[in-house]
Amino acid sequence: MKWKVLKTDKDYEKAAKRMMQIFHTEEEGPLLDELELLIVLIKDYDDRNYPYLNTDPIKVIIQKMDEMGIKSKDLVPLIGSKGHVSAVLSGKREITLKMAKKLRDFFQLPADVFL
Incomplete structure (x- = not known):
């Protein structure tokens, strides 16, 4: 069979x-x-259809923050205190399920990013 660029799910x-x-x-x-x-x-x-799969969730969050022009302080309502935000963004603290749900909704990302 002659293959060509994949354009559909089929x-x-x-x-x-x-x-x-x-x-x-x-x-x-x-x-x-x-x-x-x-x-x-x-x-x-x-890569074209699922750009965030198999990507570090922290890198995705930071990229989305840059795209949206927001600062880490803007994540306090989603993650917790300023210290919690800093710890999460530096990778010192894990993203909890509750945080993941809020971040998913805020950044409009697929849930797979956080799994």
């Missing part, structure tokens, strides 16, 4: 299914070439 599912069928290919040749191409196409699709 394309993605078809590519993922095929990739799993040939995943254990080790011999040089057309199957290995196809597998390598599918990996690139699937990663490209994921």
